[in-house]
Amino acid sequence: LADLPCEIRSLIWEATLPPPRIFHVKSTAESSLQKVLTFHRRHPPPVALHICAESRAAALRKGGFFLAPDARTGPWFNPKRDILYFDRNQRHMLRSKFGKTHIAGWEQVLHVGLEWRAWFRDVPRRTAPGDEEVRKHWRSVVRGLYFHMPALESIHYVLPRVRHKGGVTWGREPYKAAEYEAEVVRLPEETEIPW
Template structure:
């Protein structure tokens, strides 16, 4: 059951007279379902007059309006939200004021990142509660880069970064694949057959697309699991998550 929190309390005069356990059940049923939150690097105008821009970490989707409403309806609804949800971002985003109130449920919501930038140089917009997630998805290029640059131990780099995810249950490595409609579009281009992965990513890019695997990327499940088991052996408090390879494909434009 999905309930609009603000509409319910404003249109139902007898809501406050309901038994407390029933009100709590209604609030809990109003919460959104599981989501996958895609974090990206976004350029924003820091000083439009002088043409200066800066990067910040942001989500491709805003915080659900239901959560924002429940945080402000009353103390009871706010307590229900904060019991399960954690603040993902602390600063206000230039793109959407709701991002400053972007909350996620670490037990249900997954985090997807196709660039290690949000953790390395996310600045004040670095996701604060990120490491509490149980379901993490990383693009194959970002995963490959993590292990090739395992030198910045305080960031999401190799073993030093993954150990921060104390509750991780599922790790997904995401590959972008070339679809038939994309292949047809490429072959209409004179030099389409000579395009490499980086050229394809640029030529076919749409907002929030991930890049095709670079030519140096070579990822298989077995070596990943072996590496994770080695980490578990050295760090008793850390458990090996379930590992999956997932294909990413774009739909034809309408």
């Protein structure tokens, strides 16, 4: 490896980095004078961080530990690949009525996932096509996301898979959903969204 040009070595180290991951936000915690995010599952850091100085530098060019106030703590997060996922239990985090809730690293987040009920518990299930109330609600949610995460590039609408019996509809979250690994799955083109 040492005989290869540094550009090729860098590409090799970058190829060892993890694929896109979903960081399912659990809550916030106070750390020093800042709030930090806590997660349901901890993703292991890339092995490239522990091989040599060159591999570590490649990993830190693509991501970092910026979701924590101290660079040595928190998860390694790749903002170009990874998704910060908020379920319905975190809706309070982005709806601060008394100003912006600052959480370390939010300004670098590019991709967010929202569980479908996170912000829409009060929106009627049955709405007429083109209903302006639903559009207003969506606009306020998206504005709030950009307020907290100004670099945001994509928002993923997350509909949990139904994992329980009894014919429960509306993508109800399964019991102990946070224990399941989250994944991104594309909806078929013919899927109708109810707004």
